[in-house]
């Protein structure tokens with residue numbers, strides 16, 4: 179294991195996180211730490227039914243509660259034209275239900291009281307009469323002609339269909355399949371899971387009655403986008419809204435959207451004239467805020483008999499819940515799912531995705547994943563293993579045979595993605611070396627021969643991600659382009675402040691973004707303050723999700739630092755009385771070419787830039803710069819993962835014995851932080867592969883509303899990770915970096931599942947759906963002749 183010296187590198191390198199000083203001392207400031215004078219507390223009444231008509235809502239008893247200051251219902255909001263709000267996918271969602279409830283846990287009323295307990299107590303005094311309706315829980319059932327219609331609020335809506343979307347070339351793919359020696363097909367489900375961040379969602383809203391300014395402290399990954407949406411929806415002037423996203427206890431996509439609770443806190447403050455806090459509890463978070471995945475996939479892979487993959491064909495039924503609130507760029511209703519061709523050199527591909535409404539919570543967020551890439555990677559990596567099973571080939575050999583080769587980059591995929599750079603065989607070879615792949619296969623054979631002890635399985639996955647949304651010409655969210663702003667100010671004494679539009683939820687931005695400036699300017703990261711998460715203090719940008727911070731805001735930071743450096747050059751030339759053309763840069767100073775002793779440090783230059791030094795005409799002085807960075811392309815990190823499991827055939831218990839992860843995210847700003855991101859993502863992958871699903875019964879009751887039922891992986895389930903790395907810089911990113919935040923979550927579930935199924939191969943098991951709980955593993959092997 180690599181240790182990290184507690185020293186500060188002048189640029190890229192391992193360094194302890196600056197923000198940890200406050201986090202490990204318990205001094206982080208989260209939304210729930212915001213306490214304002216006279217602040218009131220809100221609580222949400224939620225529907226017990228998955229589908230029911232609201233007959234009446236009687237709030238009189240709650241209003242009579244001595245500590246209650248206001249009770250807000252859908253009817254109240256209708257009066258303000260706020261009962262419905264737009265979703266991130268051009269649908270609408272009820273803030274508080276008016277006509278019907280459409281999922282269990284849906285928001286029905288909001289109580290504002292003197293304290294949190296009174297608000298909760300008063301919820302029980304609200305009398306809602308429901309007329310239960312038959313729920314639609316299964317995505318396939320949703321499309322049947324006689325299925326109950328969920329979205330009766332949409333004029334003329336007679337079914338539960340949301341969209342059809344396709345990518346690739348259907349005819350060419352059919353043609354490739356027709357001449358293939360082998361076609362392997364598999365149905366598979368990527369179950370509904372939840373990001374489950376440590377900190378649940380919440381907001382404190384305060385409409386100042388004197389200035390008319392609305393300040394919202396809120397758990398958001400995208401403060402600027404939230405401000406614009408509040409302005410558009412509530413009709414408030416945007417400059418009179420300040421969104422503050424303080425320290426955030428994990429986002430993972432859960433904190434991208436706007437939830438009814440946020441809007442109710444704002445309305446509560448408007449109605450009472452006081453600040454109002456709303457913070458949901460764990461069950462509310464799990465049951466009503468955004469889920470992820472829920473993709474029912476049918477995949478087919480075509481190949482020659484000697485294992486050359488020719489094409490991939492996919493049909494997906496996407497369960498979007500009661501409102502289409504899925505978070506992704508406008509033109510991509512299935513997110514970036516069309517990267518399902520993965521890391522392979524194939525001739526043709528096609529996918530068709532259909533979205534449907536069901537009586538479940540809305541959302542469809544990219545849980546630690548760039549817009550449905552996890553689903554895509556899982557699909558193709560399972561298909562490759564299924565093909566290996568059918569061909570009787572080693573899955574590593576099959577992958578090596580088909581991986582894109584380094585000389586094919588930049589590579590345009592069969593569904594139109596331009597992969598920027600990569601050396602895939604090198605990454606897979608490294609993973610196989612670290613794992614000792616040949617020896618592992620030998621061990622597996624030995625153990626199978628003796629029949630002793632648990633079954634051993636070895637699983638591989640190779641993934642390519644597309645992160646850094648995104649180029650304005652290709653994508654937007656609700657019409658907002660995805661460029662990011664950055665502002666850099668160097669004070670007279672050479673200390674700097676960097677203001678960013680992205681927002682950290684624990685990824686260490688205060689450290690790594692300071693390191694980018696340090697690398698470019700030679701100012702120590704300790705002397706650079708990173709400001710983010712406050713719309714009044716930072717430039718506009720679309721926030722942090724989909725591992726976009728480094729690809730987009732990181733690019734903005736490098737460019738803005740280079741602008742300061744160019745400004746510094748002019749000041750230095752005035753100080754040294756030479757032409758700027760005669761100056762040369764080394765980290766931290768400009769010096770005269772051929773005379774290295776004649777130079778000025780960035781700190782000396784900063785002071786001079788603020789002095790009475792005479793500068794050339796048109797040069798204004800100071801060392802400040804701004805930038806709006808519009809990335810030319812996404813970045814394409816990739817990796818090779820190998821998982822080794824032991825499976826007890828009697829109990830179905832899976833133990834992850836080893837996990838090797840070789841990641842390539844281009845240039846690493848802070849390798850320690852990168853490794854931390856990978857560790858967390860791998861643990862999440864084990865959680866999804868082995869234990870997590872948001873389950874519902876046939877009445878639409880949510881069966882995973884607590885951590886007793888929805889399991890979070892811990893150190894007990896995780897092995898000591900074995901990491902490797904390759905570095906293939908992104909050719910278009912200013913510092914050659916690609917995103918890393920989500921790579922491990924994207925790549926690891928398939929490796930774990932492939933490993934478990936590899937162990938079950940002697941039982942003739944070709945596929946089983948996640949989560950591979952002991953019961954699922956045991957069930958999967960029950961039909962095997964080995965059982966009789």
Ligand code: CDP
Nearest residue numbers: 685690725726727728847848915917918919
């Ligand atoms: O958008 P998000 O911060 O979630 O993801 P990211 O851009 O992949 O970055 C996660 C963390 O890893 C940040 O602190 C990055 O600056 C850091 N990182 C790095 O040090 N080197 C890279 N090549 C990529 C990310």
